[in-house]
Amino acid sequence: MxxxxxxxxxxxxxxxxxxxxxxxxxxxxxxxxxxxxxxxxxxxxxxxxRSPEQRKAREASVKREQRSADTMEKTRQKEEAAALRAAEQTAKAERTTEKDAKKSATNKSKTAPAKDKLPAYRAPATAK
Known part of the structure; x- marks a missing residue:
């Protein structure tokens, strides 16, 4: 370590x-x-x-800085873990969407093709 x-x-x-x-x-x-x-x-x-008071003040300052650094490190680690989880969830959702899209495309190709309907303005004239 x-x-x-x-x-x-x-x-x-x-x-x-x-x-x-x-x-x-x-x-x-x-x-x-x-x-x-x-x-x-x-x-x-x-x-x-340095005087003893100055040494004590410096030691207290070092301890405060250490606590602050530890807190910032823990916060950073939590944020990184949360970002990683969010990225994994997004990737999983994208994979699920892709699978669903493939599945629906496969299902459409297996069904009988629908006859193409022409719009009314393009429909052939019927004989009277």
Whole structure:
């Protein structure tokens, strides 16, 4: 089962916070970051500078966003299922209509052909 990216991010968030809580030196090497020094790399202070209130507010925000995402996903799945059922019902109705049309065409060909009636204006004149 593949986890959605937002769930993976939530799973990794505590690990990232725990890693940054320790006083580790992080080096910026060009556009990448490493725990090991590199030539021309700069040491960066990677400690979490947020207050406990800010951390709690962010965690609450992440939980709200997760609930919202879960709700939207469930709604989307229900809508897709309903659309699929509607499409299946439409296809079934079309097949039934086609079968009925074939059946009536077959029944018409089995009956005796009706004599063609000419309209009154085209009817042959009768002799008097």
């Amino acid at each position: 593949k986890l959605p990216s937002h769930r993976i991010a939530l799973l990794l968030l505590p690990l990232v916070l725990a890693a940054t809580a320790q006083a580790q030196t992080v080096y910026r090497c060009g556009n990448s970051y490493s725990q090991q020094p590199c030539p021309g790399g700069n040491a960066i202070d990677a400690t979490d500078s």
